[in-house]
Amino acid sequence: MSPPELYFISGSPPCWTVMLALEVKGLAYRQHRLDNAKREQKSDEFLAINPRGQVPVLRHGEVTVCETLAVLAYLDAIQPTPPLYGTDPAETARVWQAICECDANLRNPVGGISRPLFRGKAQEATEAITKAAGVVRDELALLENRLASTPWLAGETLSAADLTLYPVVMQLSRAVAREDAAPLDLALHPLDTHFPKLAAWSERIAASPGYDNAYPPHWK
Ligand SMILES: N[C@@H](CCC(=O)N[C@@H](CS)C(=O)NCC(=O)O)C(=O)O
Structure with a gap:
């Protein structure tokens, strides 16, 4: 499968959280940076990906995950080490x-x-x-x-x-x-x-x- 793709806005704390998680897990990924000043997260193209018009969004093959903590849980499932949600x-x-x-x-x-x-x-x-x-x-x-x-x-x-x-x-x-x-x-x-x-x-x-x-x- 091709690497995950992350839609993000620079400086957004939730997006930064996901990027840190991808890096800590050593996962290769493609970045799609959206320009908040141009409201790119509200474009028809992006609304087709997340109708809420918010980032972060992770796409991986057929899977699209919105919401930071859901993305982290997904990353933990595809790459269990290091574990992000504890071991006991x-x-x-x-x-x-x-x-x-x-x-x-x-x-x-x-x-x-x-x-x-x-x-x-x-x-x-x-x-x-x-x-x-x-x-x-x-x-x-x-x-x-x-x-x-x-x-x-x-x-x-x-x-x-x-x-x-x-x-x-x-x-x-x-x-x-x-x-x-x-x-x-x-x-x-x-x-x-x-x-x-x-x-x-x-x-x-x-x-x-x-x-x-x-x-x-x-x-x-
Ligand atoms: N609960 C969501 C919050 C996402 C969120 O608030 N994203 C902001 C960036 S920090 C956003 O996309 N803002 C653009 C907008 O709402 O137009 C998550 O954790 O993913």
């Missing part, structure tokens, strides 16, 4: 718990900070950004505690939990490093000052196989 019941539960916590508690507030900052609208959105930053700091403090006892979110090995969280943390770090974030005093930048364990964990991810290939092209 307790580890599997920890992986899913960390993923659910990230999606339920962190992803949206990080978007609430990064969207206005990336769009140059920090001044108009100061109150909303400040409120979201409080939520994010609390969540990062919980993660910081967890990473005090284990190198990876779900234990001793890298898992889908790490690959889910990492692009969210990077999106945040990139946003709060902007000059217009400085006057807001969000206490989130630099990451290694406020959350050293999380920063060290980020470095471990950045040392994982194929990391550079998965890095968002427009950030390079």
Whole structure:
């Protein structure tokens, strides 16, 4: 069968998660980069692939998979090593718990900070950004505690939990490093000052196989 094909938007955290998973598993794949500025994900051609008009989407032979976590599960099935969802019941539960916590508690507030900052609208959105930053700091403090006892979110090995969280943390770090974030005093930048364990964990991810290939092209 020919290699999987990934439809993605550069800088999209879910797409980055899938790319990291493909690289960690050492799977060859073809990239189809869509241009969000041109709304290519809403073109008739792409809507025929995913009627929701969202990425990531993985196509592999006759199989089309939408939704990040479903793509990761598919990749785990076609290439079981290294396993992304744990190797025993307790580890599997920890992986899913960390993923659910990230999606339920962190992803949206990080978007609430990064969207206005990336769009140059920090001044108009100061109150909303400040409120979201409080939520994010609390969540990062919980993660910081967890990473005090284990190198990876779900234990001793890298898992889908790490690959889910990492692009969210990077999106945040990139946003709060902007000059217009400085006057807001969000206490989130630099990451290694406020959350050293999380920063060290980020470095471990950045040392994982194929990391550079998965890095968002427009950030390079
Ligand atoms: N729950 C979905 C979320 C996918 C998602 O939100 N994708 C965004 C990119 S980060 C997207 O395609 N946005 C373009 C749009 O909705 O037009 C998943 O995890 O795959």
